[in-house]
Amino acid sequence: MKRPRLAMSERRRAALLLSPPFLYAVLLLALPLFAIVLFSFWTQDFMTIDRTATLDNYREVFATEKWVPGAGLWENLQTIGNTIYLTLLGRSLYVSLFVTAVTVILAFPVAYFISFHVSPSRKSLWLFLITIPFWTSYLIRVFLWKVILGYNGVVNASLINIGLIDEPLTFILYNINAVIITLAHAFAPFAILPIFVALEKIDRSLLEASQDLGETRLRTFFRVTLPLAMPGVVAAVLIVFIPTIGDYVTPALMGGAGGQLIANMIQTQFLALNNAPLGAALALTAMVSVTIIALVFIWLNRKWLRART
Amino acid sequence: MTAKPLITLKGVNKYYGDYHALRDIDLTINEGEFFSLLGPSGCGKTTLLRTIAGFEEVSSGVLMISDTDMSGVPANQRPTNMVFQSYAIFPHLSVAENVGFGLRKSAMSKAEKATAVEDALQMVGLAGYGARAAHALSGGQRQRVALARALILKPKVLLLDEPLSALDRKMREQMQVELIKLQRDVGITFILVTHDQEEALVMSDRIAVMFEGEIGQLGDPEDLYRRPNSKRVADFIGLMNFLPARVADDVSEEVAAKPAKPLGLIDRLKQPFAPVSGPKALPEYKLGVEVQVPGLGRAIVPTSQVPKGLRQAECIVGIRPETLSLLFAGEKTDKQTVDATIDEVVYYGDMTYYDVRIEGIAEPIRLAMKNLIGRPVLEVGVTTKVIWDERSLVVLAPE
Numbered sequence: 087m088k089r090p091r092l093a094m095s096e097r098r099r100a101a102l103l104l105s106p107p108f109l110y111a112v113l114l115l116a117l118p119l120f121a122i123v124l125f126s127f128w129t130q131d132f133m134t135i136d137r138t139a140t141l142d143n144y145r146e147v148f149a150t151e152k153w154v155p156g157a158g159l160w161e162n163l164q165t166i167g168n169t170i171y172l173t174l175l176g177r178s179l180y181v182s183l184f185v186t187a188v189t190v191i192l193a194f195p196v197a198y199f200i201s202f203h204v205s206p207s208r209k210s211l212w213l214f215l216i217t218i219p220f221w222t223s224y225l226i227r228v229f230l231w232k233v234i235l236g237y238n239g240v241v242n243a244s245l246i247n248i249g250l251i252d253e254p255l256t257f258i259l260y261n262i263n264a265v266i267i268t269l270a271h272a273f274a275p276f277a278i279l280p281i282f283v284a285l286e287k288i289d290r291s292l293l294e295a296s297q298d299l300g301e302t303r304l305r306t307f308f309r310v311t312l313p314l315a316m317p318g319v320v321a322a323v324l325i326v327f328i329p330t331i332g333d334y335v336t337p338a339l340m341g342g343a344g345g346q347l348i349a350n351m352i353q354t355q356f357l358a359l360n361n362a363p364l365g366a367a368l369a370l371t372a373m374v375s376v377t378i379i380a381l382v383f384i385w386l387n388r389k390w391l392r393a394r395t
Numbered sequence: 396m397t398a399k400p401l402i403t404l405k406g407v408n409k410y411y412g413d414y415h416a417l418r419d420i421d422l423t424i425n426e427g428e429f430f431s432l433l434g435p436s437g438c439g440k441t442t443l444l445r446t447i448a449g450f451e452e453v454s455s456g457v458l459m460i461s462d463t464d465m466s467g468v469p470a471n472q473r474p475t476n477m478v479f480q481s482y483a484i485f486p487h488l489s490v491a492e493n494v495g496f497g498l499r500k501s502a503m504s505k506a507e508k509a510t511a512v513e514d515a516l517q518m519v520g521l522a523g524y525g526a527r528a529a530h531a532l533s534g535g536q537r538q539r540v541a542l543a544r545a546l547i548l549k550p551k552v553l554l555l556d557e558p559l560s561a562l563d564r565k566m567r568e569q570m571q572v573e574l575i576k577l578q579r580d581v582g583i584t585f586i587l588v589t590h591d592q593e594e595a596l597v598m599s600d601r602i603a604v605m606f607e608g609e610i611g612q613l614g615d616p617e618d619l620y621r622r623p624n625s626k627r628v629a630d631f632i633g634l635m636n637f638l639p640a641r642v643a644d645d646v647s648e649e650v651a652a653k654p655a656k657p658l659g660l661i662d663r664l665k666q667p668f669a670p671v672s673g674p675k676a677l678p679e680y681k682l683g684v685e686v687q688v689p690g691l692g693r694a695i696v697p698t699s700q701v702p703k704g705l706r707q708a709e710c711i712v713g714i715r716p717e718t719l720s721l722l723f724a725g726e727k728t729d730k731q732t733v734d735a736t737i738d739e740v741v742y743y744g745d746m747t748y749y750d751v752r753i754e755g756i757a758e759p760i761r762l763a764m765k766n767l768i769g770r771p772v773l774e775v776g777v778t779t780k781v782i783w784d785e786r787s788l789v790v791l792a793p794e
Contacts, residue, residue, distance in 0.1 A: 289481060289483065291479045291480075291481050291483040292483050292485060292486075294450055294470070294477075294479070294483065295477070295479055295483035295485070296485075296496070297450075297469070297470045297471045298448060298449075298450075298470050298471070298475070298476055298477045298545075299471075299476065299496050299497030299544065299545075299548065300471045300472075300497045300499075300500060300548070301471055301497075301499070302471060309496075310485060313487045314486070314487055391487070
């Protein structure tokens with residue numbers, strides 16, 4: 087009975103090979119996520135956690151007034167509104183979308199340049215240069231931006247010395263602008279790389295074919311290059327958009343009073359206010375919002391691509 | 396047919412840095428012609444095609460299409476369209492959108508465009524394929540889409556860059572015939588780049604054979620095959636045996652002895668009143684150039700098959716395998732023969748190729764025999780006779 091044993095051993099080998107990453111994923115991804123979901127339905131009762139399942143946390147996130155059990159669903163839905171959490175979530179989404187747009191729009195020309203105008207032997211060098219910022223920690227890069235954008239920072243000092251301004255600019259640090267600038271820089275390589283890969287995959291004879299068929303270079307870009315680079319752009323958008331929502335280091339350090347985002351609130355709930363259940367509910371709300379926006383984006387993109395074909 | 400020049404190249408050179416890709420190309424391609432650029436890879440044929448298409452600028456020289464200088468005219472404004480080697484079908488568009496890609500700026504209405512696209516698809520045998528996704532097509536279908544996409548714009552010249560090299564043999568042969576028919580139907584000048592000599596011979600009206608950025612020979616297929624002007628052309632097109640030989644001089648020899656020798660002009664002047672001795676057959680003379688081929692013997696080669704300046708000199712003699720034949724048992728011939736031993740037999744079904752050794756010739760000679768009924772396939776080591784014909788010898792200058 088050799089064959090069954092062989093099959094068995096292959097199966098066992100597959101199980102052996104798969105189990106470490108599987109365990110890793112279960113332990114470090116699925117379990118914490120499950121814990122967060124669980125927590126969001128519990129409540130903090132001063133020092134202990136009340137484990138009766140309730141929607142109180144979500145009510146607090148969404149509703150301005152207490153949920154009235156006796157009233158109808160519609161009356162209660164009307165209380166949804168302008169909570170501090172929703173304001174922060176809205177600001178977070180705005181910052182993330184803005185950062186994503188800025189990053190991808192700035193990353194595209196860089197990726198295009200490397201793919202189309204850098205000689206093949208130099209491309210890896212360019213990609214290497216683009217990843218150089220990763221050699222220092224994220225935190226240090228954020229601090230560097232503080233030095234650059236600060237009241238007596240590089241930007242202000244230079245502009246004053248040139249004589250363009252008399253007083254330091256204040257709108258570039260400790261507000262949302264600073265957060266956007268810092269995040270856009272931090273995520274630039276993540277946007278450049280997928281777009282670069284998509285551009286590299288484009289058969290150059292397609293561009294020649296388009297010109298041969300009477301189109302200018304600009305028209306060729308919009309009719310051939312851009313549609314074919316779209317998968318890379320979509321990847322870049324998702325890669326930038328999803329993690330920026332969760333980033334709390336940059337808003338904490340660069341955002342000042344008005345630049346705090348939902349991630350900071352989640353952190354505060356978990357650590358400073360010792361309200362893990364509310365923090366969990368906020369985290370889940372943010373996660374679901376990001377998922378919905380990402381899905382809508384993918385759906386729109388598919389629809390746009392299909393409309394072209 | 397009057398040949399009207401459509402594309403004229405005068406002294407065209409192309410450099411890539413130090414690399415001289417095109418060397419002093421002078422070429423005229425006529426209207427309605429099926430013209431092929433043939434050559435080994437790296438000979439500059441694709442560069443020449445891309446220069447005509449406008450993807451490469453000439454470094455020096457003039458390129459004219461319909462009497463218009465093309466310098467500074469970008470590819471999108473030239474009256475040329477191209478079928479790319481990779482076909483360059485837009486993967487994000489449907490078949491119909493691919494074919495209609497170049498119609499964006501045309502004045503046609505939407506419905507007219509749709510009709511034009513359908514007509515173009517019909518022309519290449521893809522009627523009804525319009526809605527299909529381009530990436531789902533087979534190689535042969537992509538090729539047809541690429542053709543339709545180029546022809547729908549009614550260019551003056553259709554440029555084909557090795558269009559058949561990606562197809563399997565059967566498909567390739569079918570497409571060759573279809574391309575010839577298509578070219579006759581539309582009447583547009585086709586310029587084909589290929590490294591496949593058979594393809595060029597089958598399809599073209601005229602062929603330019605290119606080597607290292609130069610045109611080695613320009614002519615119609617028969618010219619190139621029967622009267623190659625150099626060893627490299629002869630070697631590139633078809634199979635040819637090359638033998639070292641020596642060219643002597645022009646000769647005119649009487650072939651058959653005639654009953655009565657007529658008086659020569661001088662004699663007649665000497666004897667103006669000599670009687671005319673009845674009706675006589677005129678003597679036949681063999682005009683040609685005497686060539687001594689070691690191993691074969693002396694031959695009188697037609698003057699047209701010997702380069703003009705080549706007399707009293709060493710040369711190379713080329714013989715096509717199909718112009719030689721074996722003398723099979725029981726057959727007779729009045730042609731010249733030479734003893735030979737069979738060295739190698741390659742059986743092809745319809746043909747058998749024999750490599751034979753002939754005394755006095757260092758390399759084995761290859762010859763091709765049709766496998767006619769009753770004709771055996773000889774075995775290695777058999778001694779036999781090889782029939783050769785001096786008219787088939789091509790005399791070439793040594794390299």
